[in-house]
Amino acid sequence: MNQKYYLVSEHMFVIFVLEFIYKFRNSNMGRKEIERTVHKPPLFKVFKPTGVAGNILEEVVLSIDEYESIRLVDYCKHSHEEAADEMSISRPVFTKMLEKARYKLSTLLVRGALLKIDGGNFHFKNNIMKCLKCEQLFEIEMDKQIVECPNCGNVNIMNIAGAYGHGRCCINNNKRRL
Numbered sequence: 001m002n003q004k005y006y007l008v009s010e011h012m013f014v015i016f017v018l019e020f021i022y023k024f025r026n027s028n029m030g031r032k033e034i035e036r037t038v039h040k041p042p043l044f045k046v047f048k049p050t051g052v053a054g055n056i057l058e059e060v061v062l063s064i065d066e067y068e069s070i071r072l073v074d075y076c077k078h079s080h081e082e083a084a085d086e087m088s089i090s091r092p093v094f095t096k097m098l099e100k101a102r103y104k105l106s107t108l109l110v111r112g113a114l115l116k117i118d119g120g121n122f123h124f125k126n127n128i129m130k131c132l133k134c135e136q137l138f139e140i141e142m143d144k145q146i147v148e149c150p151n152c153g154n155v156n157i158m159n160i161a162g163a164y165g166h167g168r169c170c171i172n173n174n175k176r177r178l
């Protein structure tokens with residue numbers, strides 16, 4: 001076997017073993033693997049450059065777990081270790097995901113593209129409710145509900161996690177994590 005190939009494969013093997021140990025530790029001794037944790041749902045689903053029709057723009061989809069990696073490191077200034085811990089994944093997996101997410105954002109700036117934030121392998125820890133009258137946002141625990149806006153009394157409240165197709169699955173996931 002040539003020397004270079006041997007070094008690469010040895011490196012891959014070490015990463016493989018570390019990820020296996022981490023997954024096994026996190027899987028609660030072989031139980032179903034816990035999915036990535038996203039602290040709260042993103043508020044905006046679509047970004048678009050001005051002056052170009054949406055239908056001729058290239059479309060870039062950032063998954064919600066990729067969005068969370070950008071939020072934790074670039075916006076909240078967490079280290080990769082802290083962010084990986086927050087999302088319940090290993091540091092190498094986190095860093096790979098962050099690099100992918102940053103590359104996607106760079107294509108928006110350089111080539112101009114329509115960005116959609118959706119999908120991914122994750123559950124939300126908390127939810128955000130938005131009053132559709134006064135636009136006030138309320139961050140609440142996943143298993144709580146707001147039926148009337150505490151600010152203006154309006155009953156038209158938008159469930160943001162629900163708009164991404166999440167809710168009961170996240171409550172169950174949070175229970176598994178306790």
Ligand SMILES: [Zn+2]
Pocket residue numbers: 131132133134135136149150151152153154
């Ligand atoms: Zn309100």
Ligand SMILES: [Zn+2]
Pocket residue numbers: 122123124166167168169170171173
């Ligand atoms: Zn969920």
